[in-house]
Amino acid sequence: MEQRYFTLPRRWAFWSISKPKANKEKLGPDPPEVKIFRILFELGMLPRACCDICGGPGERWGHYERTDCRLPDGRAIRSVPIPRYRCKQHGCFSSLPSFLARYLRYLSCVVDQALLEYAGSQEPVCRILAEDGPSVLTVGRWVRGLLDDGLKPWLENQLERAPALQQAPDLQAPRNGRPSPWQILCLGVQLVRGWNSDYFSPFLQRARLASR
Ligand SMILES: [Zn+2]
Secondary structure, three states: OOOOOOOOOHHHHHOOOOOOOOOOOOOOOOOHHHHHHHHHHHHOOOOOOEOOOOOOEOEEEEEEEEOOEEOOOOOEEOOEEEEEEEEOOOEEEEOOOOOOOOOOOEOHHHHHHHHHHHHOOOOOHHHOOOOOOOOHHHHHHHHHHHHOOOHHHHHHHHHHHOHHHHHOOOOOOOOOOOHHHHHHHHHHHHHHHHOOOOOOHHHHHHHHHHOO
């Protein structure tokens, strides 16, 4: 393992930098949080999601299968069932678990790792997660959020409005990191920690859309 700049959730240890040789044809194993999610889904024990618009609880309304969810080495895992809900006023919506993000094929742990490596070093994009797995273009799209000038003031504003979250300990800045992307990453981590979310990349993705 390379040096880490802050402690990630324990399940993070599941993935190390030394990746198995990619075999993109074969399905890979479920990470622990995906296993737990599948069990809760089967048992009907997932917490009910609320409507984004009115905040009211949604009624369960079937599910769809999310295919092409990828591990660090590029292998896909079995499709993941995503529950759908219905708000009587605002129609159907779905709720993604934090290990998945909208539009991104890779699991959130992979995207988090790429953002950490990018913001915490001076490595060019082509050397981020370079062994196997996501392509240079893919990683380039992920890290673009950290270069978004509009995002930082938006995140700072959110943090100011949630004073309790500001007490979360700051991340230790790496010696050779990229200062501005690192600040954005830290703001995202502070906010998601306050909400007990495991991964910050899905939040930064939504924040970027919201800040426009
Ligand atoms: Zn609603």
